[in-house]
Amino acid sequence: xxxxASASVPSPEKQKVVDVAPPKQVRVVSASSxxxxxxxxxxxxxxxxxxxxxTEIKVKYKxxxxxxxxxxxxxxxTLAIYWLVFGLVLKNxxxxxxxxxxxxxxxxxxxxxxxxxxTGVVVQQxxxxxxxxxxREILAIAAVGTAAVYMFFQxxxxxxxxxxxxxxxxxxxxPLLIPALLAAALISVALGIALSAVNVYLRDMQHxxxxxxxxxxxxxxxxxxxxxxxxxxxxxxxxxxxxxxxPMTPIILTVQRxxxxxxxxxxxxxxxxxxxxxxxxxxxxxxxYLWMDLALIVVGLAATYGALAIFGRLEGNFAEEx
Amino acid sequence: MSEQSAVTxxxxxxxxxLYHERxxxxxxxxxxxxxxxxxxxxALHDLSFDVKExxxxxxxxxxxxxxxxxxxxxxxxxxxxxxxxxxxGKLAGLLExxxxxxxxxxxxxxxxxxxxxxxxxxxxxAKVFDEIVEFAELEQFIDNQVKFYSxxxxxxxxxxVAVSVKPDILVIDEVLAVGDERFQxxxxxxxxxxxxxxxTIIVVTHSADQVKSICDRAVVLSHGNMLDIGTPGHAVxxxxxxxxxxxxxxxxxxxxxxxxxxxxxxxxxxxxxxGAVASLPFRSGxxxxxxxxxxxxxxxxxxVFSIEVHxxxxxxxxxxxxxxLDEHLDLETGKGELTFSFDTWPFAGEEMKISGGILxxxxxxxxxxxxxxxxxxxxxxxxxxxxxxxxxxxxxKVATL
Numbered sequence: 001x002x003x004x005a006s007a008s009v010p011s012p013e014k015q016k017v018v019d020v021a022p023p024k025q026v027r028v029v030s031a032s033s034x035x036x037x038x039x040x041x042x043x044x045x046x047x048x049x050x051x052x053x054x055t056e057i058k059v060k061y062k063x064x065x066x067x068x069x070x071x072x073x074x075x076x077x078t079l080a081i082y083w084l085v086f087g088l089v090l091k092n093x094x095x096x097x098x099x100x101x102x103x104x105x106x107x108x109x110x111x112x113x114x115x116x117x118x119t120g121v122v123v124q125q126x127x128x129x130x131x132x133x134x135x136r137e138i139l140a141i142a143a144v145g146t147a148a149v150y151m152f153f154q155x156x157x158x159x160x161x162x163x164x165x166x167x168x169x170x171x172x173x174x175p176l177l178i179p180a181l182l183a184a185a186l187i188s189v190a191l192g193i194a195l196s197a198v199n200v201y202l203r204d205m206q207h208x209x210x211x212x213x214x215x216x217x218x219x220x221x222x223x224x225x226x227x228x229x230x231x232x233x234x235x236x237x238x239x240x241x242x243x244x245x246x247p248m249t250p251i252i253l254t255v256q257r258x259x260x261x262x263x264x265x266x267x268x269x270x271x272x273x274x275x276x277x278x279x280x281x282x283x284x285x286x287x288x289y290l291w292m293d294l295a296l297i298v299v300g301l302a303a304t305y306g307a308l309a310i311f312g313r314l315e316g317n318f319a320e321e322x
Numbered sequence: 323m324s325e326q327s328a329v330t331x332x333x334x335x336x337x338x339x340l341y342h343e344r345x346x347x348x349x350x351x352x353x354x355x356x357x358x359x360x361x362x363x364x365a366l367h368d369l370s371f372d373v374k375e376x377x378x379x380x381x382x383x384x385x386x387x388x389x390x391x392x393x394x395x396x397x398x399x400x401x402x403x404x405x406x407x408x409x410x411g412k413l414a415g416l417l418e419x420x421x422x423x424x425x426x427x428x429x430x431x432x433x434x435x436x437x438x439x440x441x442x443x444x445x446x447x448a449k450v451f452d453e454i455v456e457f458a459e460l461e462q463f464i465d466n467q468v469k470f471y472s473x474x475x476x477x478x479x480x481x482x483v484a485v486s487v488k489p490d491i492l493v494i495d496e497v498l499a500v501g502d503e504r505f506q507x508x509x510x511x512x513x514x515x516x517x518x519x520x521x522t523i524i525v526v527t528h529s530a531d532q533v534k535s536i537c538d539r540a541v542v543l544s545h546g547n548m549l550d551i552g553t554p555g556h557a558v559x560x561x562x563x564x565x566x567x568x569x570x571x572x573x574x575x576x577x578x579x580x581x582x583x584x585x586x587x588x589x590x591x592x593x594x595x596x597g598a599v600a601s602l603p604f605r606s607g608x609x610x611x612x613x614x615x616x617x618x619x620x621x622x623x624x625x626v627f628s629i630e631v632h633x634x635x636x637x638x639x640x641x642x643x644x645x646x647l648d649e650h651l652d653l654e655t656g657k658g659e660l661t662f663s664f665d666t667w668p669f670a671g672e673e674m675k676i677s678g679g680i681l682x683x684x685x686x687x688x689x690x691x692x693x694x695x696x697x698x699x700x701x702x703x704x705x706x707x708x709x710x711x712x713x714x715x716x717x718x719k720v721a722t723l
Contacts, residue, residue: 027413029398030406048438055435059426062467131421132439133398133413316401319394320338 035308041135048134052142057149068153075154078102079161093267094225094280096167096260099158103259104222104252106154107180111188111248112213114147118192119199120206126322136318137311140192144185158259170261173286179293180254186300187247194307197314200321220248221256227282247299250292257281257289326410328491328522329373329396333405336366336391336546365391366402367546375410375490378523380533380554382561383543389526392543393417393495396524411490411522414440418495419480425469429460429479432468436483450486457508458482478505485512491522510536530558534636554636555675559693586622586653590615591629591678591695596663604700606711610667614660614678616690622653624683627660632675632694633709639674645683653680670711671702 042049061067083098094100118140122129125139162169199205221230226249234240243249257263263281282288341360365388373379383389394400396407397415422439423432433454437447455464458478468476485492492513513536516523527533533540533554540557542549542564550560594611595602604610614627628643642662644651651660676698679691704711 025411027398027409028406029395029401029409045438045441047443051435051438055424055427055431058431059424062426128422128439130399131418133415134439134441316403317339319400 053145056146071153110151114144114188118143119195140196183296190303190307197311327372328375330408334402337403376520380537380540387543388546413491414489415493419477429464494525585620586689588690618653629678673699
């Protein structure tokens, strides 16, 4: 390798590196590059991706004494408040409602933080984008990756809480979390890549996404129950499929099914009928969840491919727009 | 130098769209949709050339000639509108030193981050880490946050990382103008090392001397067109001519007068023995007269005649100008000559290249300039090596103990 020849103090004989060098990688810079070649470039720079994620996290907590602990303090506080409010003040009767709520929120936060930071990332990192050559999609992917790390810390809080409260997940369904997570990640990456490029041209995107995300949050069965509150109404009109078009819905439902693990609950407020049961989560078998998540993975892959194509089209003029 | 090309530029054009007060918000886009006013600016026009492996190529051009755009296309920071650039081998671009540094992180973390941006794995960075720190002379500060670095430390680290990548192709954009003189020399030395190792270097610079001293070939750009590609000496000449041509279109206002550029022309520069009739060979140490012959079609107040002498390797070794001699000169209409007389010509043996021209008194405008207009070769009868010879005596004093 040429690296070895020049690492030591070069002697004149050793310096003719070019003649014996192995075949060099060839890179073509032109107005259009195919999506497979973009994917190859991203894969080549995977180490940069990890570095960007760790940089982001290091920088965020650099000068604070508690450091990374802060990323757990906030979700822990949120969880404690939910437990207080919904367990003692606003009793809705659902046992361990804080866990039901928080399991959905953990996944939702991952999606929302990932997409929202990715949207602004190319504009925010204009300095690098204009001066250093690397596949820029990495910036958006790194934003989603950073969100995944935060999700990991929130998940730890959730696990600790579940141990304390003594609410076990559905152990046999635990592997379902993997396709759900993968689907959420792919959809976040696809949206993040596409929006980060669009945001360069339309800076409103960042603000628009805040509003969209707020509405999107309530379109997902995170705070309320899909089967209990939505399904009876949509089913009358045969419109349940419309509700399920929201890709985050099946993902959230999977997570709730696995983590909360009680599809049927006895409402604590319903003291009159001690034996009446409420269907909180859909009575679907595990395979339905699996198929939904697998379908979403396929959708996510296709969307990522499309997002890369969009990014490739828009990337050409980044340097002059930033 | 092999025949394989390292970088091939094939019909590259780049268009910039300059919008007049376009908003980036959705509302403005919709309101102004369809009648957004813009101008197309072609920063590069159908450029094609090859950079061979192991070659050092300079890119010369005035401000706005498209040098940096071309460099960005080569690095892949910009995509050409049409055409393509084919790059064979690992390329490291020094478009801006320390671009991508995270001020909050330590120097150490930034070396790894920057290294991975340039395509190195963690292992590879670890291998050259000590070398980087040593080259940047930051042993003491490598674990400090980069935001506390001085600007000199910042660029030193940036340069050190970029050259440690050991790229096959190194692309440098005027970044050598940073750091103190000692560090600049160190950078130049590293670049020469790269050159000797058979790596390809593409460098953009304003300094004609730098082009002459490190480049094998040079490209001259003007308004996105390639004027010339050739030997550095020739390219510098074309570059200076193009600068003159550029200026020629604009009348000059200086010293309460308006001068049009065609008004002053330099006809010839020649070297003679003082008073000699026939041309005799020159010997080192002989007196020499260098004469600039000009014509002027207008009266021009306040002009400066200037000459530059370059060594065969392209180093500037001697300048003389009437400004430094405190001569206040005005040109009358007509033909004339100005002679610089040297009592002794101190150069030994080498063939010196002489350039000269006529400038405005404040030096802002070049009325006429001839690059490499004549050459002066001397016969050297001494024995000591070196390019300059001066009368010298030796005397020995012995102190008895």
